[in-house]
Amino acid sequence: GEDVEQSLFLSVREGDSSVINCTYTDSSSTYLYWYKQEPGAGLQLLTYIFSNMDMKQDQRLTVLLNKKDKHLSLRIADTQTGDSAIYFCAESGGATNKLIFGTGTLLAVQP
Amino acid sequence: ETGVTQSPTHLIKTRGQQVTLRCSSQSGHNTVSWYQQALGQGPQFIFQYYREEENGRGNFPPRFSGLQFPNYSSELNVNALELDDSALYLCASSLAGQGAKNIQYFGAGTRLSVL
Numbered sequence: 387g388e389d390v391e392q393s394l395f396l397s398v399r400e401g402d403s404s405v406i407n408c409t410y411t412d413s414s415s416t417y418l419y420w421y422k423q424e425p426g427a428g429l430q431l432l433t434y435i436f437s438n439m440d441m442k443q444d445q446r447l448t449v450l451l452n453k454k455d456k457h458l459s460l461r462i463a464d465t466q467t468g469d470s471a472i473y474f475c476a477e478s479g480g481a482t483n484k485l486i487f488g489t490g491t492l493l494a495v496q497p
Numbered sequence: 498e499t500g501v502t503q504s505p506t507h508l509i510k511t512r513g514q515q516v517t518l519r520c521s522s523q524s525g526h527n528t529v530s531w532y533q534q535a536l537g538q539g540p541q542f543i544f545q546y547y548r549e550e551e552n553g554r555g556n557f558p559p560r561f562s563g564l565q566f567p568n569y570s571s572e573l574n575v576n577a578l579e580l581d582d583s584a585l586y587l588c589a590s591s592l593a594g595q596g597a598k599n600i601q602y603f604g605a606g607t608r609l610s611v612l
Contacts, residue, residue, distance in 0.1 A: 427606075430603070482545045483591070483601075484542040484545060
């Protein structure tokens with residue numbers, strides 16, 4: 387079946403690194419994604435990784451993909467208070483490339 | 498800014514009524530997907546439109562229907578509203594087709610409250 391799981395909450399201090407983890411079930415997913423949602427807003431695409439890659443780095447963001455364990459992580463370096471939001475992991479499935487989302491991880495950054 | 502716009506931003510309806518939500522896709526995109534996000538949950542796929550036809554549907558009843566227009570904009574219609582339909586409705590546009598990555602970019606959403 388299709389299922390994406392994330393931990394619900396992460397609290398870090400400003401300037402520290404944050405690591406948000408996700409597990410997924412569909413090994414045929416072509417892409418895996420991280421989206422950010424601020425209160426009352428839509429989803430902002432942060433980054434995505436193609437399934438044949440192990441790592442992708444984009445400025446302060448590093449995505450690691452372990453296909454054997456179906457585990458995806460997002461590392462945010464030098465976390466800022468503006469990074470406080472809910473982070474969603476998503477896998478894409480089927481001919482429509484529909485997105486299957488986790489329940490989201492609330493990242494709270496303490497000053 | 499993704500270039501995906503949704504209207505209205507907020508809407509209040511009563512049970513049994515009908516509602517139409519609208520989405521304008523990003524320039525150059527030919528596919529629109531709709532998602533429902535209940536409070537405290539991740540978004541759930543409702544359906545997708547590609548070249549004006551439904552191209553896949555999630556686990557939603559037939560009272561959820563949609564349209565895509567020649568300019569690739571889209572509507573989501575919900576009939577016989579129920580209290581559980583209260584949610585944030587998100588539209589995402591993408592470019593599908595051979596060689597395209599079909600990466601989805603989201604609008605800000607329409608928050609529907611059913612009383």
